[in-house]
Amino acid sequence: MPTGVAVVCExxxxxxxxxxVKTGDTDEERSAAEVSEMARKAAEGDGWVISFGIxxxxxxxxxxADGRGPVLERGTCQRCMGLVDTESRCVYCLHQAEPEQAGEG
Structure with a gap:
């Protein structure tokens, strides 16, 4: 059964x-730490910023991270789930959505 891992802004x-990260599509077992690390790396690769607390x-x-947040309205942005404007751009992270992601396709 496929499962996923979400990263949330703190x-x-x-x-x-x-x-x-989507996991569970294979028979390969992964530890929670390994899946968390995969999720952090994927988010970092898509513009999320990692720092270390206690x-x-x-x-x-x-x-x-760029001073446009916090995300206050949910939408269809794949990078942060923020609201996407009429030009298919997230108003929070400025990610340009593909037309089918923005509901145009």
Whole structure:
């Protein structure tokens, strides 16, 4: 059964979520630590910022990291689940959505 791992922005009042890793599609067993590391790396590769708090990684979405956040309205952006405007661009992280992601296709 497929499962997924989400990374959430740890900035105050931010609703950003990054659906980072799909697991369970193979018979390969993975530890929680391994899956968490995969999720952090995937999010980092898509503009999320990692820093370290007391004993754990702290993730910040691209919008909060660049001063445009926090994400206050959910939408269809694949990078942060923020609201996408009429030009198919996320108003928080500025990710340009593909037409089918923005509901145009």
């Amino acid at each position: 900035s105050e009042n931010c609703l950003a979520v990054y659906l980072a 004993g754990q990684a702290v993730m910040t979405c691209p919008g909060c």
